[in-house]
Amino acid sequence: MSQFMNFANTFLMWKEGPLIWISDVLIGLTSIGIIAVLVYFKAFKWLWKEWLTTVDHKKIGIMYIIAALLMLFRGGVDALLMRTQLAFPNEHFLTAQHYDEIFTTHGTIMILFMAMPLVIGLMNVAVPLMIGARDVAFPYLNAISFWMFFFGAMLLNVSFVFGGSPDGGWTSYPPYVEKMFDPGPGENYYIMALQIAGIGTIATGVNFIVTILKMRAPGMTLMKMPMFVWSILITSALIVFAFPALTVVLAQLLIDRIAGAHFFSTTAGGMPMNFINEFWIWGHPEVYIVILPAFGVFSEVVSTFSSKRLFGYSAMVGSMVAITFLSFGVWVHHFFTMGAGAAVNSFFGISTMAIAIPTGVKIFNWLSTMYKGRIRFTLPMMWTSAFIPSFVLGGGVTGVMLAVAPADYQFHNSYFLVAHFHYTLVGGTVFGMLAGLYYWWPKMFGFQLDERRGRHAFWWFVIGFNVCFLPQFLLGLMGMTRRMYTYPSGLGWWIPNFISTIGGFMMGVGFLLLVYQIVWSVRHMPRGVADDPWDARTLEWSLPSPAPEYNFARTPIIHGRDEWWYIKRGKFEQEFVEPTIQPIHMPKSSGRPFLIGLFMFVAGFGFVFEWYVLVVLGLLAVLVLMAWRSFEFDYYHHIPVSVVEKTEKALGRL
Amino acid sequence: MRRTRRWLKTGITSAILVVLLTGCGVQVPVLQPKGPVGQEELKLIVFPFILMAIVAFIVFALFAWIMVKYRAKPENEGYVPPETDGNTLLETIWTVIPIIIVVAIAIPTVIVTFKLLKPPTPTVAAKSNTNPNPSKQTVVIYVASSEWKWLFAYPQYGIETVNHLEIPVGQPVDFQLTAIGPMNSFWIPALGGMEMDMPGKDLGLWLQADSPGTYLGRSAQYSGKGFAHMTFNVTAQSQTDFEQWVKQVKANSPKLTATEYKKLLQPSTVGTMDFAGFVNPNGYNGSMSKTGMPGVRAGMPIPSDIKSTGDSSTGSGSSSGKSGS
Numbered sequence: 006m007s008q009f010m011n012f013a014n015t016f017l018m019w020k021e022g023p024l025i026w027i028s029d030v031l032i033g034l035t036s037i038g039i040i041a042v043l044v045y046f047k048a049f050k051w052l053w054k055e056w057l058t059t060v061d062h063k064k065i066g067i068m069y070i071i072a073a074l075l076m077l078f079r080g081g082v083d084a085l086l087m088r089t090q091l092a093f094p095n096e097h098f099l100t101a102q103h104y105d106e107i108f109t110t111h112g113t114i115m116i117l118f119m120a121m122p123l124v125i126g127l128m129n130v131a132v133p134l135m136i137g138a139r140d141v142a143f144p145y146l147n148a149i150s151f152w153m154f155f156f157g158a159m160l161l162n163v164s165f166v167f168g169g170s171p172d173g174g175w176t177s178y179p180p181y182v183e184k185m186f187d188p189g190p191g192e193n194y195y196i197m198a199l200q201i202a203g204i205g206t207i208a209t210g211v212n213f214i215v216t217i218l219k220m221r222a223p224g225m226t227l228m229k230m231p232m233f234v235w236s237i238l239i240t241s242a243l244i245v246f247a248f249p250a251l252t253v254v255l256a257q258l259l260i261d262r263i264a265g266a267h268f269f270s271t272t273a274g275g276m277p278m279n280f281i282n283e284f285w286i287w288g289h290p291e292v293y294i295v296i297l298p299a300f301g302v303f304s305e306v307v308s309t310f311s312s313k314r315l316f317g318y319s320a321m322v323g324s325m326v327a328i329t330f331l332s333f334g335v336w337v338h339h340f341f342t343m344g345a346g347a348a349v350n351s352f353f354g355i356s357t358m359a360i361a362i363p364t365g366v367k368i369f370n371w372l373s374t375m376y377k378g379r380i381r382f383t384l385p386m387m388w389t390s391a392f393i394p395s396f397v398l399g400g401g402v403t404g405v406m407l408a409v410a411p412a413d414y415q416f417h418n419s420y421f422l423v424a425h426f427h428y429t430l431v432g433g434t435v436f437g438m439l440a441g442l443y444y445w446w447p448k449m450f451g452f453q454l455d456e457r458r459g460r461h462a463f464w465w466f467v468i469g470f471n472v473c474f475l476p477q478f479l480l481g482l483m484g485m486t487r488r489m490y491t492y493p494s495g496l497g498w499w500i501p502n503f504i505s506t507i508g509g510f511m512m513g514v515g516f517l518l519l520v521y522q523i524v525w526s527v528r529h530m531p532r533g534v535a536d537d538p539w540d541a542r543t544l545e546w547s548l549p550s551p552a553p554e555y556n557f558a559r560t561p562i563i564h565g566r567d568e569w570w571y572i573k574r575g576k577f578e579q580e581f582v583e584p585t586i587q588p589i590h591m592p593k594s595s596g597r598p599f600l601i602g603l604f605m606f607v608a609g610f611g612f613v614f615e616w617y618v619l620v621v622l623g624l625l626a627v628l629v630l631m632a633w634r635s636f637e638f639d640y641y642h643h644i645p646v647s648v649v650e651k652t653e654k655a656l657g658r659l
Numbered sequence: 660m661r662r663t664r665r666w667l668k669t670g671i672t673s674a675i676l677v678v679l680l681t682g683c684g685v686q687v688p689v690l691q692p693k694g695p696v697g698q699e700e701l702k703l704i705v706f707p708f709i710l711m712a713i714v715a716f717i718v719f720a721l722f723a724w725i726m727v728k729y730r731a732k733p734e735n736e737g738y739v740p741p742e743t744d745g746n747t748l749l750e751t752i753w754t755v756i757p758i759i760i761v762v763a764i765a766i767p768t769v770i771v772t773f774k775l776l777k778p779p780t781p782t783v784a785a786k787s788n789t790n791p792n793p794s795k796q797t798v799v800i801y802v803a804s805s806e807w808k809w810l811f812a813y814p815q816y817g818i819e820t821v822n823h824l825e826i827p828v829g830q831p832v833d834f835q836l837t838a839i840g841p842m843n844s845f846w847i848p849a850l851g852g853m854e855m856d857m858p859g860k861d862l863g864l865w866l867q868a869d870s871p872g873t874y875l876g877r878s879a880q881y882s883g884k885g886f887a888h889m890t891f892n893v894t895a896q897s898q899t900d901f902e903q904w905v906k907q908v909k910a911n912s913p914k915l916t917a918t919e920y921k922k923l924l925q926p927s928t929v930g931t932m933d934f935a936g937f938v939n940p941n942g943y944n945g946s947m948s949k950t951g952m953p954g955v956r957a958g959m960p961i962p963s964d965i966k967s968t969g970d971s972s973t974g975s976g977s978s979s980g981k982s983g984s
Contacts, residue, residue: 181841271858317745344862414852497685
């Protein structure tokens with residue numbers, strides 16, 4: 006008994022008090038609930054056959070999005086806990102330690118496990134459909150990427166109730182995160198969760214570069230690709246060049262922590278600044294990895310709902326390429342105050358300001374696309390409209406202000422900075438991904454989301470967002486720094502903080518309304534009317550909603566940009582490579598990607614607690630599974646013509 | 660004359676900003692700087708803000724007009740939008756204008772970035788005859804953050820303080836920053852921008868207070884549980900009062916012993932303290948060398964040794980004690 010209590014106190018953290026107990030009970034109940042539902046509907050087999058083992062890019066995309074929305078909930082709860090703590094001065098709702106853990110998991114989850122999977126989910130769903138492909142180039146690898154991400158995310162979330170969450174901030178600067186100052190397992194969780202998910206992400210980058218370069222339908226030259234596909238091509242390149250830096254820096258930190266090395270320690274020649282440089286060499290491109298796909302979505306949405314061609318297509322492509330190159334040359338602006346010297350700071354200040362130029366070009370091109378259009382304010386268009394002012398304020402005005410190195414000495418690490426990056430990440434990425442989610446929802450599920458309920462969610466979220474983050478610019482100028490778990494009264498910080506908290510909860514209401522809208526729409530919205538509900542322009546809308554497993558019964562031949570729009574207008578004729586339907590070559594489902602993810606989790610868990618038996622077992626299992634794949638030759642099948650014809654008939658296409 | 664006008668302009672703009680932002684009586688130290696460094700930085704906050712605000716205003720106006728004018732209404736049901744691919748002239752214009760704006764902001768950025776490396780011009784002449792080290796006109800202060808407190812040393816005067824600073828008004832102060840333990844960031848928003856302090860590094864920061872008063876300083880870089888409490892008051896007073904204070908500390912405060920010093924390096928939060936010099940003459944000789952805090956590089960044990968041998972009574976919770984190396 007005492008042995009159990011010892012275990013419970015050390016690993017389950019029962020001594021931490023009611024917050025943990027409640028979480029334990031809730032997690033237990035949720036797990037029981039999920040299992041009960043699966044048993045009741047005898048759905049285990051369905052779950053395994055249709056989802057866990059799938060290599061279909063559409064289903065993988067949907068799983069990414071579901072996971073991302075769950076993580077948005079988790080990260081959002083973290084945010085509301087923080088805002089509750091900061092609503093009043095000298096509050097002690099959370100202890101310092103709890104607050105430190107919560108802001109760390111909030112940042113880590115929102116960027117790595119919410120924004121990233123939302124982006125990757127949408128690109129999985131849309132890109133193959135937009136380029137006339139039947140799947141991504143490496144469907145099996147795609148499944149591995151997903152399960153690596155999923156189990157990485159699970160590993161970080163387990164930390165909350167088993168062993169303790171990381172408390173070094175999402176940027177995790179040494180020497181604080183060295184074992185000397187931060188002993189517990191929390192920081193190891195951070196390292197392993199990001200490491201596992203990050204390796205999956207690199208594979209995704211490779212996968213989509215190859216998919217886009219090699220699998221476009223005949224006729225679709227690079228400059229005839231939809232803008233979203235361009236944005237994903239560029240994002241994938243960014244991933245492939247940036248993420249290895251993260252992999253290396255996390256590995257170094259892990260070696261420091263579990264093997265007593267001195268890469269980033271303060272003694273024996275270690276150099277903490279190296280971590281910070283390496284981290285931001287990944288970290289700044291990462292910002293563009295999550296924002297460029299949003300730019301791609303806006304380009305599609307603006308053009309579709311204005312019923313107009315995208316204005317300045319080549320300039321849009323050029324500006325994205327420019328942003329990509331510049332994004333690798335600005336990382337020092339995350340630490341102007343670290344004494345790199347005036348020449349270095351000047352260089353990185355100017356390179357940062359230069360990014361405003363291509364970004365400005367994009368904004369003006371979107372406005373010109375809308376100009377003389379006929380703008381339909383549907384939900385995707387509304388989220389796009391909310392993006393433009395938010396991003397001009399967050400990325401444009403305050404972004405340039407922060408790039409001015411001497412001024413940054415006053416902004417750095419203050420709430421001014423916090424407000425700035427929330428304006429870009431929420432106002433840019435989240436709004437963009439929600440616009441994309443609404444836009445492609447009919448394509449994913451075959452029905453639309455209810456407009457009226459969606460508008461309620463929209464207004465609550467967008468107004469709440471501004472109420473939450475506008476006062477934070479002021480708080481920064483008043484001298485409040487990020488990551489303070491409490492603040493004294495008498496500095497005038499209370500009112501802006503209180504307003505900010507109100508805004509935070511309004512965003513929470515917005516999120517709940519969004520969930521309600523989805524649930525309501527699942528139950529009540531009419532099915533089978535959503536093949537091309539937006540009168541859209543690109544290839545995916547020529548398909549049934551949802552698209553069949555093989556996407557295209559016959560491979561289309563592309564004539565130009567906005568192919569589907571001009572087919573509908575009679576300017577292009579619909580042509581196919583194959584005169585009649587042929588057997589379709591498709592990859593087979595496999596349970597191994599799931600198992601690889603699971604065993605990576607086991608190995609990662611072993612690293613966290615330095616239980617090397619688990620590490621060896623986990624990694625060995627992964628190796629065996631990989632070897633098994635190497636000797637597999639029967640990994641594809643052909644869908645016979647009769648089945649394709651039957652499916653197409655049922656969809657009313659023949 | 661031109662300078663005055665410029666100051667006036669900056670002053671008025673920032674005053675408007677302050678009023679707009681805060682209503683009444685609230686302190687916004689970044690916008691109400693009390694020294695030349697902060698004022699220099701304020702100019703570089705206001706100028707880009709105005710330029711960018713103009714751009715933002717144009718975008719917002721265009722955006723609002725387009726949204727209202729071209730929205731789908733029943734009246735324009737049959738309207739077919741024109742097919743426009745682009746417009747080279749327009750696209751050139753909105754590429755060139757931002758380039759001009761960036762250049763306009765970049766020039767003062769570079770100038771001030773280099774300027775801030777040099778000490779600001781004193782507004783009050785230093786009384787070199789009372790200065791114990793006449794070769795140095797400015798006050799040098801060694802700053803070191805430790806888990807979770809600020810240690811300050813005045814090498815020219817041979818005194819140390821914890822969690823509070825006294826500086827002469829109108830004189831540039833040469834802060835030499837280092838850290839014992841995790842890094843922090845030394846920030847006195849009313850006087851000027853921050854600089855990080857890191858173990859094994861000496862980073863410099865010039866600040867100067869032009870009017871007497873007490874200003875709040877804090878750490879701006881998260882360093883663990885006690886980080887939010889790493890605040891200190893900076894009292895700027897006349898040279899005479901400052902030297903009076905130095906004399907008082909020398910006369911009335913205890914010496915900083917090795918035991919006391921070790922205790923200060925343990926993770927804890929403490930109040931303010933004064934010390935009349937470091938007791939170990941080898942560890943600290945009051946010279947002008949940039950050695951950081953007494954003992955960090957001169958004979959005192961390095962932090963990891965202190966941590967592994969230190970008692971945990973002063974440490975608190977999970978972040979204390981244990982050595983990893």
